[in-house]
Amino acid sequence: MGLQDNIREKGVLGAVAAQADDVFTRLTAGIDVGEFRRMLQGEPPGRPNPRLKPHSEGFLLHIKPTYYHESVTRFTHTFRLGLLSTYLFIVETITGILLMIWYAPSPERAYTDMILLLTNIPFGQFLRDMHRLGAEAMVAIVTLHMVRCYLTGSYKPPRQFTWFTGVLLLVMTLFLSFSGYLLPWDQLAFWAVTIGTSMAEAVPPAVVGETVNLLARGAPDIGANGLLRFYLLHVLFLPLLLILFFFVHYYKVVHFGISLPADEEEVGEDTANRVPADKRVYYLPDVLVDETSFMTVINTLLILLTVFFFQAPLEHIANPQSTPLHTVAPWYFYWLQGMLKIADKFIAGVLMPGVLLVLLMAIPYLDYNPSRRGKDRKVAIVAGIVAGAVMIILSWMGTPEYAVQGAPAVEIVQDVMPEEGSGLSREIGYKHLPLGIWRTDEEYDVHDHEFNELLHEFNDVVDFYRRADPDFNAPIGILTISQDQPSLKRLNWEITWFDAQGEAGNYEKTFWLHEDSIYWEQYGWKHLFLGYVSDGWKSLSGALVGE
Template structure:
């Protein structure tokens, strides 16, 4: 029997140890076991630094810098928002791929697939909640990332193009989130997207192209309809629109994000993360000239920071999704019934707010487009070379003005500003909303006893039941509403079928002219329908 020459004459123990270490070194892309242990302990590297090898050996590490300037690794310098948004995108891809297994993008199946996912797939709800929560978090993180970059002036030379790709990534993130909205095919999805896409309807028609519209749609004002048609695939959202949004959501937009992410990140590594402005001269960029004594190596120092941060974020994300956060599923999309208080997703509220101010074309298209263009080219128009706060008073002031304006506009986009239904309808919506829970559905089903309860004569009996308390709230709400003079509300509860009650709201009041007016609305309430308020851990 022949023996390999390199083990001849050596003890088995030595050979195994050596082979094991070789395997370990291959797995770690160049770091032997002893060095790895020193690395974890935080011992300083030897010279030449044996821990740089993985940066040339492995794909994932070769795109990471091997060391950072000590000052940029401080948490409060970047808040690691770029890393976080990348990680959240990764979470979205994983959970999204899993969710795709149980989903078919057709109006006939989408909604029932969601129900099946929630009531028939183990962990289905958790997956969906994490996906939704991480998506919302990603929008927040990406926006904050941009704001941080603006505040520290990190978009300035030589990082203009990095900023530009970042704006594309922000837009892609918003549209990723928005396109995902439609997929459950419930009322929320359908109407949020209907409103979102109808904003595109305001697109102005280029002058002199009326003949084209005349030929295509039979009217000269064609651009809005055209854009809408491209987005929805038909005049209204239907099967084609759902398929288009699905493809945008799972294919085109993620591809865009991946493509621009690598451009963005290449530039980040190429130029280095900008130092705190106070640490370098105005107009200089020394991020890539890191003195040896101020280096923090990625392996294993910064890497542990990142691992710890992402582990904690994962824990928070999963724990919140499991215990505190539920992605709601409303009733199936009904194109014939617009729910009260329909809004676009929250990150487009500012746009909805602008639409409420005035002219649809000016406020809905021209100004937002102008805003996006200015944000995109900020690095090219801001000629001030200094990144220090005291030299950038105007820029910082403008930044905060824009941020506050967006918040105010978002508030104005809420239904409580300017668009109100008739008061009686509002009251009923508060107590028994078309979607979601509301005070009446929170009452245990059995406590809703059959009868007619009118606010003018009902007194209840101590101790008050949950239902009685709600009736008093109902009374106070009606009596304090200036839009409902002499208002009397009645709630009629009937048992109409097994496990099913009909709850009819009626409000009598006098309208503006003092004439009697009335609002009546029946609801059906099944014993088993939870509306997400009872199943809590």
């Protein structure tokens, strides 16, 4: 009906209300205000169900199923892990795009940009921490998602290909996370990626391995070209590929439906798509409200974790001339590093991961057992648990705990003040490090609780190696803290000992710590919220009054 007719019939206010209702209906692709409120009030839909319209006419919901089986909407069936992975991918995309604003992928600038981001940009550190935490959480959640599907046998027919694309998504998640590793251009980044890419070198024959490596690094060594290539992989190529496979994966999920709990259907049957009318839970409004409220809680949790409990590490600027002690891969590749310690580069670095990947993808095609019930799948479940245990053991072998122990004195200093990363000394911070000479063979009456903790740790670790190593007798640790310059303290760690033959040994290592160093201690909620919010308010209110 035309506007003029409307006004004639309903008056101006009535016409405006009708127009508003019309706009609302268009925006929601078919739900008017009355229906919207009836939906929120928990009333049943009319017939035909008007709430199906947004699925058929709107773009955003066309991929979502119109209803679910009641049993799969139970939280403990899926734990919403797939939704959570998608959510984390969106978080990564948003924080990633924002981080790109203050970042240029060149060795001359990348590290300085990181420092500026951490020190000069409001919410810079917050976004970086959240991006990093989100990336690691995504790896974990995607893996858990896979474990859940394995344990419930959800990969069985007809969902073999869904599982296959899921494994591809896991691989892409790992590569996405790993390719982002190089971008800060610090020691952590440089050496993790150097090790990672050199694994590709083990692909036989040698010429192939070398070529793969050259293509990845853009040069024999990682430099400007390598950084640019990893950057493009990270921000463009891998995300696009992941989005493509995500839609393939999700289309399959919707197409076949989420598998029901195994006890609810006959062995060999798949009734996920034949939902009896009384078991239907419609997406609008129940599942939608459920999912958004779940996301709100998760979002809050992610923000709290980022602010209070997580700090993305930033080590010294990349130095190709010096490999730091205890260089490790990211935790999700510890298992690979563990294998590399005990086996040949080709076997551990290429063959085994390759075989593992193919096996993982082929599980649904190899497993001929038609039953998804736990009691019929003892072999599969035990095999899965054994595989998980092996991964955990290999991962432990990947840590410096296993077979990378240096001399006791070196390890002691590495423990209290590592070459890279924070360690207890840097964590307690500049102002908790009183000047003086502190020896492990003497007792001190120190009132500073934090420094006391450091002295105890120093004592304990010296004592640990005294007991563990017969060549390390009567050790004394001496920490000398002096003020070298204003705002700069010098920490000199000295360890003396006698070996089994009674010969004296001595080891010294010196670090400097600046008053403004940003380690955990300097980074609290007070700084983040009160500081930034008040600054932000000042600048905003200033802008509003035209200052």
